[in-house]
Amino acid sequence: MRNIVAGNWKSNKSISEAREWMLEMGKAMVNMPQDVKVMIAPPAPYLSELAGGKRNGILIASQNVSSFSEGAYTGEFTAEMLVSCGVDFALVGHSERRADFGETDEMVAKKVRRCLDSNLGVVLCCGENLFSRDEGNQESVIKAQLMSALEGVGLEEMTGVVVAYEPIWAIGTGRTASAQQAAEMHFYIRSFLSERFSGDVAAETSILYGGSCKPSNAKELFSSPDVDGGLIGGASLESSVFQKIIEFDSSL
Numbered sequence: 597m598r599n600i601v602a603g604n605w606k607s608n609k610s611i612s613e614a615r616e617w618m619l620e621m622g623k624a625m626v627n628m629p630q631d632v633k634v635m636i637a638p639p640a641p642y643l644s645e646l647a648g649g650k651r652n653g654i655l656i657a658s659q660n661v662s663s664f665s666e667g668a669y670t671g672e673f674t675a676e677m678l679v680s681c682g683v684d685f686a687l688v689g690h691s692e693r694r695a696d697f698g699e700t701d702e703m704v705a706k707k708v709r710r711c712l713d714s715n716l717g718v719v720l721c722c723g724e725n726l727f728s729r730d731e732g733n734q735e736s737v738i739k740a741q742l743m744s745a746l747e748g749v750g751l752e753e754m755t756g757v758v759v760a761y762e763p764i765w766a767i768g769t770g771r772t773a774s775a776q777q778a779a780e781m782h783f784y785i786r787s788f789l790s791e792r793f794s795g796d797v798a799a800e801t802s803i804l805y806g807g808s809c810k811p812s813n814a815k816e817l818f819s820s821p822d823v824d825g826g827l828i829g830g831a832s833l834e835s836s837v838f839q840k841i842i843e844f845d846s847s848l
């Protein structure tokens with residue numbers, strides 16, 4: 597499953613806007629390239645309805661998941677619950693959750709474990725901040741994040757993991773990584789996966805780019821052999837714009 601374009605709505609849209617988007621995107625799916633998997637991560641209250649409704653091949657992801665299994669954890673929802681609602685993936689370790697909700701590497705690793713134990717796919721997010729980039733430490737930051745998040749994950753379990761490289765300085769800033777910066781980091785991540793797991797795992801794992809990706813830069817960003825698609829925030833909110841990214845059509 598190397599080619600994936602995933603949308604992350606974050607905390608946006610009403611339920612009627614979400615339904616409308618699914619309807620529009622569903623109609624457009626027949627015209628989308630058949631070798632690209634389309635995924636959307638709506639806000640949690642809409643997951644059950646969207647995952648249980650007419651999907652037209654659209655994969656549904658949660659933006660979050662509990663690091664615990666069921667029990668007295670008010671406000672949390674477990675990987676098992678998501679699976680029971682028909683959800684396919686959970687985003688884990690997004691930089692906004694790390695920065696704004698105190699998610700530590702340890703919690704991220706627990707979430708990965710919970711998902712894999714429940715057969716819920718993982719979109720594992722990693723990314724360096726501007727300070728680390730300016731210091732030239734981006735590779736060591738990513739290595740530390742991935743080492744920790746994937747600790748104890750077995751070779752076969754990696755079929756359930758997608759990696760998303762999202763440099764924090766490019767998220768929601770309009771300042772995207774250059775195609776070369778993305779290519780270098782994706783190459784680094786694939787090499788890391790090869791060393792940590794195997795050449796086969798590295799070759800088969802999808803590595804998505806996220807951070808101010810839009811129709812005008814998607815084609816260039818996705819042109820690197822190690823960039824297998826994108827995790828799209830703002831530009832996934834309008835289905836017509838999102839479709840252009842999936843089609844690598846820069847006409848918007």
Ligand code: 13P
Pocket residue numbers: 604690762766767768769770806807808809827828829830831
């Ligand atoms: P933007 O595309 O809005 O920069 O967001 C990227 C992102 O965080 C996706 O998870």
